[in-house]
Amino acid sequence: MTRSTFDTESQKDSRLGLPISNASTETASMQNLSIVSSSNSAIAEPKWPRSWRAYTCWLGCFFLMFNSWGLVNAYGTFSSYYVGHSLRLVDQLELNLIGSTQSFLVLLFSAVVGRLLDAGHFRWVIGTGACLVPFGMFMLAVAHPKGETDLANFASIWATQGFVVGLGMACFFVSSSQVAATWFPNRKALAVGVVACGASVAGVVYPTMTRYLITSLGFNKAVFCVAGLVGITSVFSLVFATPNPAHNHPRPQSYRALKTWVDVEAFRNPSFNWFTAAVAFLFLGFYPVFFNLEEWAAVSGFGTRDGKAIPVRIVDSSPDSSNKPLQTFWLLTIMNGASTFGRLTMSAFGDKTGALNMHIVSQIVCSLLVLILWVFTNGTTMAIVFCAIFGMFSGAVIGLPPASVGNILNCTYHTPETKHIGHSKLGQWTGMMYSVAAIPSLVGPVVAGHLVTQYSRYITVQMWSGVSLLLSAVCMVVARWYLPLYSGESVKSKIAHLRSKKSGASKEKDADVDAGIVSDTDVENNIALSQAPTRVPSHAVSRAVSDEKVNALPR
Template structure:
């Protein structure tokens, strides 16, 4: 946020809104692929899970199956802090190179350890180690890199650039499941995984070549790598806005992931990660809004429609709306402010979860929820890096400290996501217990909606500690507005002291000042 009192350099004034170098847009596409192969693969895990539960891991408990996807999301968030710090130090090529090797390697090894016989039962350990651990470690290097590297090329369009990059997750949530599901029927599971690994390899190699930060971007090399402050910036803990926003992201991950990872017999291969906690095949099937294709079990429906809509289309609608929302709202985030847009989107998403989703009683209601919520949830899950950049710009505003806002972007963003790793891992466990204990979806609907509302409240508190566009902080600005509204009432209540009133005019002097001494003065002189 730029303030009136902040000095602006001539270089920043002359900086174009859009980069003129082709490398910036090649890098933007590469960052799109980084998100495509990080959260996008987590989105597609439901396809693997639905295959496992009916074939190779059909005797494994659902919570163990969810552990594979939970491990991936946990590692992606856990390694956000060290990855962000390495990016700030200038090791983007090394970090992305590690993920370029680990993600395709883990998928290729998965196709080897998995039995080729469709009727064979596999062991849970090798599948978890390859798909959950190895692939998850690789995806952990991609997530923060995607937004951080793109932001260096688009300083004046950071929110828009991050919005484009975030679309990689929702697009992959459609591409990978379609690809895997079709190839399993045509080639078998192992060959289908190899084809997915091949596509992942091509996109990762492109990202490794073109995802390099802007050469003009300043890097912050630490003096000692073993120092605790190198990995945890203590200044962030003294920043109240950052602390409250980190709490908001923790509540957001608490409420967004539970249903996807803990519903019994869940199969949500096409749902965007930001949307998976809120709707799934089983919910739509049980409520009678659609049908699902399962290998080992059939769904029992209440109030089944004559021609129920296949639940995949509900998820596809939500994914498409999510992509549209990321692009549309990203354009407004640079004008309104990333954090302001984040607060508004979070509030709408929480209301939709608490009201529209819980009260959905027909197929049309379900479709309306998928479309409307998809628009806002895409921005909710995609804006945190841009919001952290907004907080940094408001924190380091002087000419001497302004450069720190860019240097610490990756570090502060990584720390924020690292603290959200535990909620992302434990949230599904709590939601799974609620479903098992009460055997109803209203518990998870209220759980997700309440956490999203708490996230909105924490974002409001974070915004309270940030300055407005005129340089004043929020409390003083509100006090100034209230004082201005009270002044006319106070002036009218003085009853004769206001110069514009008739009483004040009647008491004004009407004679022209004279140089002749008054009578009282002359009397004093005589005495």
């Protein structure tokens, strides 16, 4: 008998001996895991794109937002000038109508623009906007009277600045976020947040530029300069704002079919429906703050503006024209500047915590700021504080809807087989959401202007905006409740699972305590045992005994 044979026999006779297996320990599940891992690593995309075209497109989309919602955010400065000069006999309702017409048109055509972008017609869409927005601003300078004390025709101001510019903005708005998102699939919330900063930056640049140019050159030449800046940045966007060539652009079979423009499946999604309602309430109360901020500060004595007439005068609170501690346009500038910080930080956290979760927090804070801080503001310092804090959170509120829709799509189409469907629907769902909000965006500022004219109190605007923003937050919470997690599990099931797990663990612990299993002595014994040698008695034949037996065998 050879030595190896004897060792084998010894192992068979041993009570604790185990047969040696040469078989592979790789199981079918491990094979599948390795296949999935290699597949995921093969298709994994870099966190940041490596092509220079992505970053020039990013800047081009920034300018698209710069010339859409940025001009809407700056309308408060134009309105403040109209009140004191060319439209001083027009009430606040009609003045708000110009700005609300812009936002109405931007949102109304969002669904159409989003579907055209999904189909790949980005050149025609952006090109149309690049013609209309500068043209409308140039025509505003032509239609406005040159004399500082001359009265303007309201219809011509509304047609140029409200209607023509608004149509051009509609081509820019959805394009800005949708085109940029195609280059940054792993940083979508941050990419959209940076693009959204275009609106807040424009809200700083355009009011400051307009106010100083009006002082030095006059209103007409100031508007010509603004139109020139709009034209240059629009041409840059037309050249460089192009989507990722790898992005899928499904063409519809027929542009006449209703399903081409309206995705019925979106309205079967409760999260999308509640979030759409939230955005509708958002626009009902958001822009009355921006459109009426300067005039509220002027009539409340917290700032001054140039002009000869204030349509709405609050008793015992008219500002002293000889004392000019702060020009009112600076309040709007501070609010827009602070929103840049909010758009960036909230969007960056949105990639980690979920864009919709971050949106809910920002919306709740904004509503409380309007209902509490704005209402109880009683001085210039508090007005500045309100503008800074509200601007920071409002930037996230108005900039995150596209990212939140992307969040809803990612959680709805969460499997690898359906993930591409969510990407292809982003433009259409975002556009449909904004189109539903078009009517509230028109009604909100007009109703707020009527309340000011009717009651001569800005507390009406504050209550209107605050309640609308709070209702928006409530709808967002409901949308979050219906939205499944990235794993596909519902929020309700996840909470129930965590509760049952926690309850089971506590019951097991209580049972152990009642049975006397857990004690200080047991803990000490366990610690002592854990530190003891791990050698245990064994009946297996040792190597030394085996060698002696082998040597004792006859040869």
